[in-house]
Amino acid sequence: MEILNNKEEVREKLKNNPLQAAHLLRLNGYGSIKYKCACGETHDANGKDVSCKGSAKPFKALLKCSNNFVTMIKIEGFFRKKAISEYGFKASIMD
Ligand SMILES: [Zn+2]
Numbered sequence: 001m002e003i004l005n006n007k008e009e010v011r012e013k014l015k016n017n018p019l020q021a022a023h024l025l026r027l028n029g030y031g032s033i034k035y036k037c038a039c040g041e042t043h044d045a046n047g048k049d050v051s052c053k054g055s056a057k058p059f060k061a062l063l064k065c066s067n068n069f070v071t072m073i074k075i076e077g078f079f080r081k082k083a084i085s086e087y088g089f090k091a092s093i094m095d
Pocket of ligand 1: 038
């Protein structure tokens with residue numbers, strides 16, 4: 001996973017892969033989807049401590065965890081979903 005260190009890098013990523021509303025991606029029906037977070041821990045994309053901040057095409061979600069890190073995951077698989085972490089950053093760099 002790529003770790004972004006400043007606002008410009010985040011903007012550049014989002015320019016190439018624009019964010020859409022979080023509700024366009026429905027993760028709820030898939031049960032637990034574990035992903036590697038930018039904070040170093042592994043979370044469940046459907047966990048209570050994780051909130052979905054946006055989605056992107058084709059099947060990506062921008063997730064924020066309770067440690068205040070944001071991670072873009074790509075969901076793969078048909079019956080069994082798995083999440084590939086593409087990049088992440090500390091939420092505070094966007095303040
Ligand atoms: Zn985390």
